Amino acid sequence: MEDTKHHTEPECEMEAKDNSRRNFIKQSTLLTAIALTPGTAVKAAGMHIDEKIAEAFEKMPLKMEVNGVAHNLSVEPRATLLDILREQLDLTGTKKGCDHGQCGACTVHVDGHRVNSCLTLGVMISGKKITTIEGLAKGDELHPMQEAFLKHDGFQCGYCTPGQIMSAVSCIREGHANSEMEIREYMSGNICRCGAYPNIVNAIQEVKEGGQPV
Amino acid sequence: MKQFQYTRAVSQQSTIDAIAKPGTKIIAGGTNLVDLMKRGVTAPDKLVDINNLPLKNITSTKTGLHIGALALNSVVSENSLVLQKQPLLSMALKAGASPQLRNMATVGGNMMQRTRCAYFFDVSMPCNKREPGTGCGAMGGYNRMHAIFGASEQCIAVHPSDMCVGLAALDATVIIAGKKGERRIQFIDFHRLPGDHPEQDNHLAMGEMIIGVDIPDNNFAKNSYYLKIRDRQSYAFALVSVAAALDISNGIIKQARLAMGGVAHKPWRLFDAEKALAGKAATEENFKQAAQIAMRDAKGYEYNSFKIKMAPAVIAEALKHAAGLV
Numbered sequence: 001m002e003d004t005k006h007h008t009e010p011e012c013e014m015e016a017k018d019n020s021r022r023n024f025i026k027q028s029t030l031l032t033a034i035a036l037t038p039g040t041a042v043k044a045a046g047m048h049i050d051e052k053i054a055e056a057f058e059k060m061p062l063k064m065e066v067n068g069v070a071h072n073l074s075v076e077p078r079a080t081l082l083d084i085l086r087e088q089l090d091l092t093g094t095k096k097g098c099d100h101g102q103c104g105a106c107t108v109h110v111d112g113h114r115v116n117s118c119l120t121l122g123v124m125i126s127g128k129k130i131t132t133i134e135g136l137a138k139g140d141e142l143h144p145m146q147e148a149f150l151k152h153d154g155f156q157c158g159y160c161t162p163g164q165i166m167s168a169v170s171c172i173r174e175g176h177a178n179s180e181m182e183i184r185e186y187m188s189g190n191i192c193r194c195g196a197y198p199n200i201v202n203a204i205q206e207v208k209e210g211g212q213p214v
Numbered sequence: 215m216k217q218f219q220y221t222r223a224v225s226q227q228s229t230i231d232a233i234a235k236p237g238t239k240i241i242a243g244g245t246n247l248v249d250l251m252k253r254g255v256t257a258p259d260k261l262v263d264i265n266n267l268p269l270k271n272i273t274s275t276k277t278g279l280h281i282g283a284l285a286l287n288s289v290v291s292e293n294s295l296v297l298q299k300q301p302l303l304s305m306a307l308k309a310g311a312s313p314q315l316r317n318m319a320t321v322g323g324n325m326m327q328r329t330r331c332a333y334f335f336d337v338s339m340p341c342n343k344r345e346p347g348t349g350c351g352a353m354g355g356y357n358r359m360h361a362i363f364g365a366s367e368q369c370i371a372v373h374p375s376d377m378c379v380g381l382a383a384l385d386a387t388v389i390i391a392g393k394k395g396e397r398r399i400q401f402i403d404f405h406r407l408p409g410d411h412p413e414q415d416n417h418l419a420m421g422e423m424i425i426g427v428d429i430p431d432n433n434f435a436k437n438s439y440y441l442k443i444r445d446r447q448s449y450a451f452a453l454v455s456v457a458a459a460l461d462i463s464n465g466i467i468k469q470a471r472l473a474m475g476g477v478a479h480k481p482w483r484l485f486d487a488e489k490a491l492a493g494k495a496a497t498e499e500n501f502k503q504a505a506q507i508a509m510r511d512a513k514g515y516e517y518n519s520f521k522i523k524m525a526p527a528v529i530a531e532a533l534k535h536a537a538g539l540v
Contacts, residue, residue, distance in 0.1 A: 060220065077220035077261070080248070100249050101315060113288075113317045119248045120318070123220050124241070124263055167314065174313070188448035189312020 060123050066091065067135030075122045082106045082117035085132060093133035093162045097191075104190035107163040108132050114170035116189075133162035136169070144212045145169050148203035156194035164190045168204045169214045177208040215251050219260040223267060226391055226425065232262045234393070234421040240264050242284060243318040245311070246327040254337050255328075255344055269322075269425055272296065278430040283322030283423075287377065288313065290321060300429055302459055305440035306380030312449050322424040325378060325388070325404065328415065329371035329479075330451050331360065342368045343412040350412075358517040359451065362525070363478040369412030370515060373405055373480050374451050380440060382481035383457035383473035386429045392422035401427065402473075405480030412479070434459035434471065439535035442475070443528055452476035454525045456532035460496065467491050467500075472508065472533075477525060484508040487529070496537040498530065505529035 059074040066089060075084055082099075085091045085108070097105030099118045106118040109131040136143035145165050148154070155161040167190045171177050176186035183201050192200065207214060223229040232238055237259035241247055250256045269282035272293050279299050281290060290296055291307035311319060333339040333351030340349035352360055352370050360370040378401075386401035405416045418424065442455040455475035461468040470491035472484035487508040494500045505526035512522045534540045 076217070078215045078217060078251075100252065101245055104312065104314060107314055114314045115318050116245070116314045119245050119315075121220070121241070121244060121248060124244065124265065170313070176313075185448050186313050189314045 062122050062126055064122075064125060064127065065129045067131060073122075077121065077123050079122045080118055081108070081110075081120040081122050081125060081130070084122045085117065085130070091132050091134050095159055095162055097160065097163070102191070103160070103163075104167060105160050105163040107166040107190065109166060109170065112173075114167055131166075133166060136165065143169070143214070144207050144210065145172075145203070145214060148207045149200070152199045152203040152206065153196065154200045154203040155192070155196050160190060160192045160194075164192065164200055168200070168207070171204060172208050172214050177204055180205070216254070216257040218251075218258055220263065221260065222263045222265075226267060226423070229262055229264055229267065229423055230391060230393060230421060232260070233423065235260070236420075238262060240423060242320040242323040243286070244323075245315050245319045246323065250328060250335075253335060255335060264423070274299075275428070278428055280426055280428050281321055282426045284320045287311070287316040287319040287321070287324060291316065299431065299435060300380075300384055301435055302384060302438035302440055302457055303377070303380045303429070305438075306376045306455075306457055309440055309442040309452075309455065310376035321377070321427060324375055325416070325424060325427075326418075327373075327375055330374045331371040332356070334371060343371060343408070343415075346411070346413045353515070356517055357515045359453070359476070360515060360518050361478050362512045362514055362518060362521045363474075363482050364407040365479065365513070366408045366410065366412070368410055369408035369479065371408070371412065372476055372478060373415070375481070376440070376442060376452065376455060376475055378405065379455055379457045379473045379475035379481045381427060381429070382483055383459050383471040384429050384432070384434070385471070386427045388424060389426045389428065390418065390422050391425045392419065396425070398428075402481065402483050408479045415479075432459070433461040433468075437462050437536045437538065439532050441528055441532035441535060443524065454521055454528045456525075456528045458529070458532040458536040460491075460533070460536050462496050462537060465495055467494055467496050470504075470533075472504075472529065474508075474525065474529070477512075477521060484529070486510070491533075496539070498534060498539060501530040501533035501537075502526070504533070 059076055062073045062075045064071055073088060082096055085094050094108055094117060095105040097103035101116045101119045106116055107114050108117045110125055111128050145168050149165060167187055171186045177183050180201055183204050233240060239258040239261055241261045241263050269284040271282045272285055272295055273280050274295055279295060287307050291304045296304050331352055333341045334343050339351040342350050350369055357370060361372050381401045388399050388401055388404045390397050406414060437460040440457050442452050444450040444452055452475045454477060457473045459471040470488045472487050474482040487504040490504045490507050508529055509526050514522050
C-alpha cells in the first residue's frame with residue numbers, strides 16, 4: 001500500500017483505464033444479467049430456495065459484526081472474508097499469505113472459533129461475529145498474548161504474527177496448550193518462515209501458565 | 215475466481231432440486247472447494263450453501279453412532295460419544311489438516327474432497343481427472359505422493375483424507391439423499407478406483423447429496439490407532455497412513471480392521487491382512503506377517519516405490535500401537 005502512494009500518477013492512469021474497461025464489462029454483463037434474471041428468480045422461488053439470490057455479477061448484502069462494530073456491506077459472492085476485511089473495512093492487520101489455506105496468516109475468529117479467512121466466502125458468514133487482530137487489545141492495553149509475543153520475540157519479520165496470535169488465543173481457549181508438544185501440534189496451521197517457533201511456544205506457555213483470561 | 219450465483223438452501227429437498235442442474239455444486243465448509251475455485255480447477259455456475267440444514271447432529275443409535283454430514287471435523291474429533299465409542303475416528307480426524315481448517319471442514323465435505331495431486335491442481339498440466347482425455351501428468355512425472363494400489367493407466371492419484379481411512383476401517387455406512395429418496399452405501403464402496411473414469415471420485419450420482427454416516431458399535435475402542443507418516447510432523451498429507459482396529463480377548467485377536475491412506479484412489483481396506491490376523495496372537499511377528507500379506511498387489515512408480523517398503527512398516531507399527539505393545 002505504501003508503494004502505490006509514491007507512484008501516484010501512473011497508478012491513477014492505470015486505474016482510470018482499468019475503470020473504464022471495468023465499467024464496460026459491468027454494463028454489458030448487466031444487460032445479460034437483466035435478461036437472465038426473471039426466469040432464474042422464478043425458478044429459484046419454485047425450488048424454495050431463500051430469497052437472497054445472487055445473480056452472477058451482482059452483489060449481495062452482508063451483515064456482520066467485526067470487533068464489536070456492526071457492518072452492513074455489499075459483497076460479491078466470490079469475495080472472501082479476508083479480502084472484505086482488508087479491502088472494504090481497511091482492517092489490514094489480517095494478512096494474506098498463501099491465499100489457499102496453507103499458511104494460517106489469515107486466521108481470524110468467527111463466532112469465537114479460529115478459521116482461515118482466505119477460504120471463507122463472506123456471504124457464508126452473514127450474521128456472525130468476527131474478531132481480528134485489531135479486536136484483541138482493549139484500547140491501549142494489549143491482549144496478554146500480544147504482550148507475550150513481544151516479550152518472547154515471537155516473530156522476526158512479523159508477517160505471520162497476526163495469524164499466529166489469533167491461533168494462539170484459540171489454542172489456549174480450546175484447551176490444547178497443555179505441553180510444548182500439544183502447542184506445536186495445535187499451532188501447526190500457522191507457518192512462520194522466519195522460524196520463530198520456539199519463541200512462539202514460549203509465549204503461549206507463559207500466557208497459559210499465567211492463567212489470565214484470553 | 216469465476217463469478218457464480220450463490221443461494222442458501224432452506225431444506226434438503228430444495229438442495230436436491232437445485233443440484234439437479236449441471237454446473238451447480240453444494241458448498242459446506244468450502245475449505246477444498248474455494249481453494250479449487252481460486253485455482254480454476256473447478257468453476258461452478260452456482261453454489262448452494264447447505265449450512266442452514268439440520269445435519270450437524272452426533273447421536274447414539276440402537277446399533278451405533280450417527281454423524282450428520284455437516285458436523286464439523288473439529289467437533290466430531292472432540293465429541294464425547296466419538297471418543298468413547300470410536301476413538302480411531304477422532305485420531306484420524308486430528309491427524310488431518312490444521313485446527314483452523316478442521317473448524318470449517320464438515321464430515322460430508324471431507325468425503326467429497328478432491329485429490330491433492332499436483333497435476334490435478336495445475337491447470338496448465340494434463341490431467342484425466344480434471345479434464346478427461348488430456349492424459350496423466352503424474353504417470354511419467356513427479357509421482358512421489360502417488361498410488362501404489364489400484365491405479366489405472368488413466369490416473370495414479372490418491373485420496374487425501376484421513377477421516378475417510380478411519381471410517382473405512384470402522385465399517386461405516388454412508389447415507390445419501392436424492393430425488394428417489396434415501397439410500398445407504400458401505401463406506402468402502404463410496405469412493406471408487408480411477409479405472410477409465412478418474413474424473414469420478416465416488417459413486418455419488420448427479421443430484422444426490424450426503425446427509426450422514428453411521429458407524430456400527432464394535433469392540434475396537436480399547437485397541438485402535440491411527441498412524442500417519444508424512445514429510446513433516448504435522449499439517450501435511452500422508453505418504454502412508456494406517457487405521458488399525460483390533461478386538462483382542464486374552465491376547466488373541468478376534469477381529470481386525472485395517473485401512474490405509476495415501477496409497478490409493480480411495481481408502482484402501484486390507485481385507486486379506488485382517489483375515490490373516492483373526493484368531494492369531496497379538497504379537498509383533500504376526501503383525502509383520504499380516505503387513506506383508508497386505509502388500510501383495512502393490513505397484514510402485516518412478517518416485518514412489520519407497521512406499522512399498524514404508525507401508526508394511528507403518529502397518530506393523532500401527533498394529534503394535536493398537537495392541538498396546540508400544
